[in-house]
Amino acid sequence: MPLFKMSVGNILDMKEGDFLPMDRRATSSVLIKTVGVPLFRGVLGESEGRKAVKIEELVRDERA
Known part of the structure; x- marks a missing residue:
């Protein structure tokens, strides 16, 4: 799974x-994290001919 950077502001607006555009072909579930904290679960797929992650749910931080 490739790693990429996004601003926290863009993540919070999701x-x-x-x-999210991806450079790799896949169809598996993914966990999107920032600074090691899980934020979203999604599924790799395609949108308008480009690889992408479809956000399916917000992940609640159990530590909060």
Whole structure:
């Protein structure tokens, strides 16, 4: 799974159904984290011919 950078502001603006572009072909579930903290679960796929992650749920931080 490739790693990439996004600003925290862009991550906070995300909602269910948003897509993240990916450079790799896959169809598995992914966990999106920042600074080691899980934020979202999603599924790798395609959107408009580009690889993407479809956000399916917000992950609650159990430590909070």
